[in-house]
Amino acid sequence: MKGWIGNILRVNLTSKTYKKESFTEEFAQKWVGGRGFAVKILYDELKPGIDPLGPENKLVVALGPISGIPAPNTGKCIVAAKSPLTGFYGDGNLGTKVSDQLRKAGYDAMIVEGKAEKPTMLYIEDDKVEFLSAEEMWGKGTYFSNDWIYAKYGKNVGVLNIGQAGENMVRYAVIRSMEGRAGGRPGIGAVMGSKLLKAIVVKGTKIIPQADPAAMKAAGYGDLKTVHEMDKKSGWSIQSTNGVLAWCNEVAALPVENCRKTSHPDAWKVDGERLNNARVATYGCPSCTMKCGITIHDKEGHESELDYENVALLGPNLNIFELDQVGSLNYLCDEYGMDTMSAGCTLSFYADAIARGAAKGDFKFGDAERGKELLGMAARREGKVGNLLAEGSLRMAKEFGNSSEAYALQVKGLDIAAYNCKHIPGQALSFGVGPMGAHHKEAWIITFELKNSTRDSYGADKAAKVIELQRIRGGMFEFMVACRFPWIELGWKLDNYPKYFNLATGLNWTLDDMWKVADRAYSMIKLHYIREFPNATRKGDYPPAVWFDAANADKEGPIAGKYLDVDKYDQLLQHYYDQRGYDKRGIPTKETLGKLGLSSEAAAAEKYAELS
Amino acid sequence: MKVTVKLIGPLIYAAGFSEKEITLPDSAAAKDLFARIKLDKKRPTIITRNGGAVSAADELSEGDRIVISPLYSGG
Numbered sequence: 001m002k003g004w005i006g007n008i009l010r011v012n013l014t015s016k017t018y019k020k021e022s023f024t025e026e027f028a029q030k031w032v033g034g035r036g037f038a039v040k041i042l043y044d045e046l047k048p049g050i051d052p053l054g055p056e057n058k059l060v061v062a063l064g065p066i067s068g069i070p071a072p073n074t075g076k077c078i079v080a081a082k083s084p085l086t087g088f089y090g091d092g093n094l095g096t097k098v099s100d101q102l103r104k105a106g107y108d109a110m111i112v113e114g115k116a117e118k119p120t121m122l123y124i125e126d127d128k129v130e131f132l133s134a135e136e137m138w139g140k141g142t143y144f145s146n147d148w149i150y151a152k153y154g155k156n157v158g159v160l161n162i163g164q165a166g167e168n169m170v171r172y173a174v175i176r177s178m179e180g181r182a183g184g185r186p187g188i189g190a191v192m193g194s195k196l197l198k199a200i201v202v203k204g205t206k207i208i209p210q211a212d213p214a215a216m217k218a219a220g221y222g223d224l225k226t227v228h229e230m231d232k233k234s235g236w237s238i239q240s241t242n243g244v245l246a247w248c249n250e251v252a253a254l255p256v257e258n259c260r261k262t263s264h265p266d267a268w269k270v271d272g273e274r275l276n277n278a279r280v281a282t283y284g285c286p287s288c289t290m291k292c293g294i295t296i297h298d299k300e301g302h303e304s305e306l307d308y309e310n311v312a313l314l315g316p317n318l319n320i321f322e323l324d325q326v327g328s329l330n331y332l333c334d335e336y337g338m339d340t341m342s343a344g345c346t347l348s349f350y351a352d353a354i355a356r357g358a359a360k361g362d363f364k365f366g367d368a369e370r371g372k373e374l375l376g377m378a379a380r381r382e383g384k385v386g387n388l389l390a391e392g393s394l395r396m397a398k399e400f401g402n403s404s405e406a407y408a409l410q411v412k413g414l415d416i417a418a419y420n421c422k423h424i425p426g427q428a429l430s431f432g433v434g435p436m437g438a439h440h441k442e443a444w445i446i447t448f449e450l451k452n453s454t455r456d457s458y459g460a461d462k463a464a465k466v467i468e469l470q471r472i473r474g475g476m477f478e479f480m481v482a483c484r485f486p487w488i489e490l491g492w493k494l495d496n497y498p499k500y501f502n503l504a505t506g507l508n509w510t511l512d513d514m515w516k517v518a519d520r521a522y523s524m525i526k527l528h529y530i531r532e533f534p535n536a537t538r539k540g541d542y543p544p545a546v547w548f549d550a551a552n553a554d555k556e557g558p559i560a561g562k563y564l565d566v567d568k569y570d571q572l573l574q575h576y577y578d579q580r581g582y583d584k585r586g587i588p589t590k591e592t593l594g595k596l597g598l599s600s601e602a603a604a605a606e607k608y609a610e611l612s
Numbered sequence: 613m614k615v616t617v618k619l620i621g622p623l624i625y626a627a628g629f630s631e632k633e634i635t636l637p638d639s640a641a642a643k644d645l646f647a648r649i650k651l652d653k654k655r656p657t658i659i660t661r662n663g664g665a666v667s668a669a670d671e672l673s674e675g676d677r678i679v680i681s682p683l684y685s686g687g
Binding site for chain 1: 655663665684
């Protein structure tokens with residue numbers, strides 16, 4: 001077997017033991033790596049119904065066959081577990097040197113199980129694993145922890161760590177790495193915290209086996225240079241992802257005031273031009289050719305790294321239009337180790353619930369200073385309000401009642417990314433059928449809708465486009481573990497990815513082979529879901545109810561009076577199910593699962609839920 | 613007639629402006645406006661008028677707000 005090392009590291013924190021386990025070539029080719037590995041491992045090893053914050057849950061860190069070799073923008077890893085936020089499979093990707101260090105240490109993935117007796121840091125160096133005290137770091141933020149680790153081991157190690165939010169099991173706590181950014185929106189950082197696992201540090205010195213290392217080196221280094229030159233020519237990195245903020249504002253897709261509005265006259269104050277003007281430094285992930293991390297000085301003088309999602313959801317969605325204040329809120333999320341998107345949606349929901357009279361409190365839209373205090377209270381689970389905010393918007397809505405769930409901006413418990421879909425049916429569908437909830441990485445169809453179709457259409461072409469994008473974005477890029485930006489932002493051809501895969505593995509795959517793995521991974525996430533929620537209905541694939549609400553329609557602007565049509569959305573959903581081979585609940589049929597080679601997984605699911 | 617053009621992201625630096633008013637002959641189409649702006653015409657873009665889709669052949673109207681953006685993939 002080439003390309004894959006063939007080993008998984010299994011670490012048990014309870015017994016302080018570890019072992020190297022091998023996997024077969026059949027497993028490798030069926031699941032490839034990253035999300036594929038994680039979804040299969042967790043399906044086989046987790047019993048439905050376990051507490052995601054209990055010792056039975058497992059953390060998977062997974063890489064792919066092109067991790068750690070010179071291919072453009074592959075310095076990422078997947079972190080996954082049963083989500084404390086959504087109650088079923090959840091994952092995320094983040095830039096980190098763990099991508100190459102764990103592979104050089106001799107592993108394609110690692111599984112962390114059990115629970116440590118006291119705060120622990122795992123140190124992995126090739127075949128050795130040490131269970132070290134993390135008590136000096138416990139209670140501290142992610143910047144402190146990462147610096148502490150660098151001071152001890154140097155900057156060439158791979159680091160995954162959590163902040164106070166992970167330690168206190170905030171349900172949207174993430175895992176951080178200063179070599180990249182953050183990952184694990186569905187609370188994967190809280191799973192680390194529940195295990196008293198503060199950090200994972202990895203150093204590897206071995207050679208990663210490849211089928212044709214010389215050809216891979218030549219192609220990889222050549223492509224790294226080419227993609228970098230393409231970025232310079234295009235100017236994409238000047239504003240990075242935040243270029244899209246001004247566009248969303250122009251086309252009435254920006255989340256403003258908990259998605260009450262879709263644009264704001266002050267949005268320009270936090271757009272890509274202002275971000276570029278305020279730039280202090282630029283950061284990228286390992287092997288990055290188009291760095292997207294622009295830092296500014298926040299209100300308190302910290303360096304804060306911003307991108308579109310966190311600017312929009314911690315800015316306009318809270319009615320905050322001072323870039324340095326947005327920087328402050330973002331810095332606190334990063335320091336505490338909280339998902340910036342869920343934090344933004346949770347705060348906006350809280351402000352909205354108070355404004356609508358569903359809850360009592362002192363937080364108003366536009367109050368950045370109180371927002372900062374609330375983030376700290378959530379991270380520390382301080383008092384009733386802090387504990388409430390730490391639970392996320394859906395659980396808060398259930399607590400508040402008064403029909404407030406309608407304006408909690410979430411799907412299956414996972415908060416939306418920063419696209420206000422009042423009148424964007426395809427993107428609303430993308431959020432609705434995102435297998436883990438409303439994640440932005442699965443399918444981004446807005447530009448297709450505005451360029452090739454109309455906003456009024458709920459046609460089958462939109463369902464087809466969502467599936468096409470899911471296969472690429474939530475599929476291939478997640479199981480190969482690579483960044484999608486060179487493809488969509490610069491036009492780097494998708495064919496390059498099977499090329500890298502074939503040079504690493506010696507196989508002869510095409511994109512069609514990739515789509516099959518993508519469909520398999522998506523179906524497996526649905527099996528995780530139905531196993532945990534056997535009474536699930538298609539309503540679980542609906543976007544936030546507020547987008548169907550006539551009273552929430554814009555009063556002015558390009559989509560004045562428009563809102564999603566619930567019957568038409570349901571038909572669009574059916575188009576998606578039909579094209580996917582899913583039943584009326586949105587669950588793959590046994591026939592579909594059989595075609596994907598998942599008959600045994602289907603049989604396992606049937607112990608808990610009925611399949612069609 | 614006068615229309616307002618707003619450029620997005622990297623197009624601002626390529627064309628040398630972020631937003632400006634442009635005077636066009638009456639009955640000019642979107643493609644006529646595009647020809648007046650210093651941009652790589654091969655670059656995939658999405659053009660909207662007053663928040664909705666517009667095709668190259670569509671006739672523009674006095675006071676239109678035209679937004680030209682590269683294709684993004686989100687944050």
